[in-house]
Amino acid sequence: MSAIGNYRAPTALSEAGTPSYSGFYSVHEAIIADGIEYVSAYSDGLRIVDLADPAEPEEIGSLLPSPALDRHGYWTALDGSRSFPLVWGVEVQDGLIFLSDVNSGLWIVRLMQTEPAADPANAL
Numbered sequence: 371m372s373a374i375g376n377y378r379a380p381t382a383l384s385e386a387g388t389p390s391y392s393g394f395y396s397v398h399e400a401i402i403a404d405g406i407e408y409v410s411a412y413s414d415g416l417r418i419v420d421l422a423d424p425a426e427p428e429e430i431g432s433l434l435p436s437p438a439l440d441r442h443g444y445w446t447a448l449d450g451s452r453s454f455p456l457v458w459g460v461e462v463q464d465g466l467i468f469l470s471d472v473n474s475g476l477w478i479v480r481l482m483q484t485e486p487a488a489d490p491a492n493a494l
Contacts, residue, residue, distance in 0.1 A: 383425045393447050393454035403462045406430070406481075410460040413447075416469050418481060431481050438473035445472070 393413025400409045402421065409417040418431035435455040446452055456472040469477045 393451070394445070394456065398457070399459050401460060401462060408460045408462055408467060410457045410469055412456055412458075413454045415455050415457050416460060416467065416477075416479075418467075433469070433477065433479055435469075435471045435474050435477060438471065440473050 395414055396412055398410045398412055400407055402408075405421050407417075407419040407421055407427070409419065411417055415432060415434035417429060420428045420430045422428075435457065437453045437455060439453045440446075440456070443452070445454075445456060447454060453473075455474070457469050458472050459468075459470045461468045465480055467479050467481060469479070471477060
């Protein structure tokens with residue numbers, strides 16, 4: 371993310387990333403709704419990031435579709451693999467997240483809020 375006080379010299383506030391495995395790693399599409407960023411990131415799947423504090427964005431969810439074979443033979447990873455997630459697009463509407471994977475098709479999911487795990491130190 372960038373702070374753009376001076377449009378000619380934006381200042382980086384933060385950056386995010388995940389480890390790379392077999393596949394393609396780049397953001398294809400990112401949308402922001404209600405302070406949450408939804409990112410379609412090819413072989414990194416869907417990444418969901420809370421932007422409440424732009425200096426410290428927090429990943430609050432993700433979905434990595436199962437690897438699927440590129441049936442058209444177009445995509446081949448650097449390691450020669452032809453079976454991997456390839457999330458292309460993302461859209462959010464009415465609490466649902468729609469993502470398209472080039473190899474495995476349409477996924478429709480919902481971000482579920484979960485309670486933090488109980489602190490084992492305070493368990494009875």
